[in-house]
Amino acid sequence: MSRVVSVVGARPQFVKAFPVSGALRDAGHEEVLVHTGQHYDAELSDVFFDELAIPEPDYNLGVGSDDHGAQTAAVMRRLDDVLDSEDPDAVLVYGDTNSTLGAALVAAKRDVALAHVEAGLRSGDRSMPEEVNRLFTDHAADHNYAPAERAADRLRAEGAYAETVVTGDVMYDAVLAVEERDFGGSSALADHGVTADEFVLATVHRAANTDDPDRLAGILDGLASLPGPVVLPLHPRTDAALEAYGLAERARADLDVVAPLGYLDFLRLLDGARAVATDSGGVQKEAFYLDTPCVTLREETEWTETVEAGWNTLVGTDPAAIRAALTGGHDRPAKPSLYGDGDAADHIAEALERVA
Numbered sequence: 293m294s295r296v297v298s299v300v301g302a303r304p305q306f307v308k309a310f311p312v313s314g315a316l317r318d319a320g321h322e323e324v325l326v327h328t329g330q331h332y333d334a335e336l337s338d339v340f341f342d343e344l345a346i347p348e349p350d351y352n353l354g355v356g357s358d359d360h361g362a363q364t365a366a367v368m369r370r371l372d373d374v375l376d377s378e379d380p381d382a383v384l385v386y387g388d389t390n391s392t393l394g395a396a397l398v399a400a401k402r403d404v405a406l407a408h409v410e411a412g413l414r415s416g417d418r419s420m421p422e423e424v425n426r427l428f429t430d431h432a433a434d435h436n437y438a439p440a441e442r443a444a445d446r447l448r449a450e451g452a453y454a455e456t457v458v459t460g461d462v463m464y465d466a467v468l469a470v471e472e473r474d475f476g477g478s479s480a481l482a483d484h485g486v487t488a489d490e491f492v493l494a495t496v497h498r499a500a501n502t503d504d505p506d507r508l509a510g511i512l513d514g515l516a517s518l519p520g521p522v523v524l525p526l527h528p529r530t531d532a533a534l535e536a537y538g539l540a541e542r543a544r545a546d547l548d549v550v551a552p553l554g555y556l557d558f559l560r561l562l563d564g565a566r567a568v569a570t571d572s573g574g575v576q577k578e579a580f581y582l583d584t585p586c587v588t589l590r591e592e593t594e595w596t597e598t599v600e601a602g603w604n605t606l607v608g609t610d611p612a613a614i615r616a617a618l619t620g621g622h623d624r625p626a627k628p629s630l631y632g633d634g635d636a637a638d639h640i641a642e643a644l645e646r647v648a
């Protein structure tokens with residue numbers, strides 16, 4: 293069994309750690325959980341630990357918000373000290389945030405194995421901060437855990453140095469666990485005054501959309517033109533952008549703008565929505581798992597299999613394209629199994645047995 297330092301820091305990483313931390317501990321690994329502090333608001337952080345009974349982090353590095361360089365550097369400096377004290381066999385990182393990259397760079401320079409969950413994804417857009425983070429992390433890693441064959445093939449084609457294991461997607465494990473618990477009895481539909489299959493759920497937080505007033509306005513125009521309610525749980529980054537561009541009042545007049553939701557309420561709404569409009573990575577997959585058609589507010593995606601399966605449509609930010617994709621009926625083609633069987637976390641725990 294291995295002694296593993298797992299590093300999380302942002303909302304989607306808490307969701308990914310939920311099944312993985314459980315599986316690591318069940319398999320007898322010793323886990324030290326490090327929260328970098330990249331996300332610190334209760335609604336972006338504490339709520340996930342509370343709802344999903346994720347173990348309390350052993351460390352919170354308190355890096356907070358900053359420019360990319362400073363934030364990544366803060367993760368590096370502070371994690372290095374933790375690794376001095378903890379001396380693990382492996383450092384486990386998730387996804388593609390600055391916390392992922394900072395931890396990966398530190399681990400790569402030390403005598404410790406680096407393992408990457410959600411390896412091998414590419415959008416093909418190097419201007420996207422996450423693309424840089426995932427590319428460097430995959431190529432720094434000793435063990436890459438890919439959600440699907442295509443991601444693994446890409447890693448091999450790129451000549452990645454690491455062992456590559458196709459594990460499936462840990463977010464599928466998370467969705468199944470929460471669905472089985474009937475979303476913790478969430479009353480989110482009633483709380484938000486919406487009826488199943490009669491509303492659209494939306495999320496926006498990608499830098500390319502929030503840092504460009506024209507793109508953000510295009511998304512708002514498209515969503516505001518829809519028949520029926522649109523519930524928009526607002527990421528703080530987007531909240532700040534709407535204020536800065538003078539779009540906040542209009543957004544609140546046309547849409548049901550709410551604070552970021554906990555995972556149980558969010559998945560309950562995603563399950564009940566007639567469709568979701570999003571630029572999130574995780575939400576595209578969760579929509580697929582919950583049989584909710586997804587309209588992606590980007591020109592490209594890492595999750596190309598969902599597009600090919602007919603459950604995800606890339607529309608960008610043009611209001612007419614958003615409206616067209618979200619008006620009328622949605623095809624619900626037969627669903628192939630794309631990202632494993634819902635036991636990705638067990639596969640990761642098993643793969644880590646070879647790392648000690």
Ligand code: UD1
Pocket residue numbers: 302303304330331332333336357358388389390391421422497528529532
């Ligand atoms: C980060 C990740 C992104 C991921 C997203 C998940 C990077 C480069 N980006 O984006 O890949 O999809 O998390 O949600 O790592 N803020 C708060 N409260 C918080 C955290 C942030 O108000 O608890 C505000 C701050 O103004 C901050 C801004 O949100 O400057 C952006 O936060 P940051 O963590 O840098 O990036 P995200 O946009 O959240």
Ligand code: UDP
Pocket residue numbers: 303304307495497525526551552553554555556558559571572573574575578
């Ligand atoms: N999520 C949530 N509440 C919200 C919005 C999203 O719990 O109000 C969850 C969502 O179910 C998914 C994760 O947060 O598990 C996705 O995070 P985000 O979209 O911020 O990041 P990305 O996946 O794009 O990196």
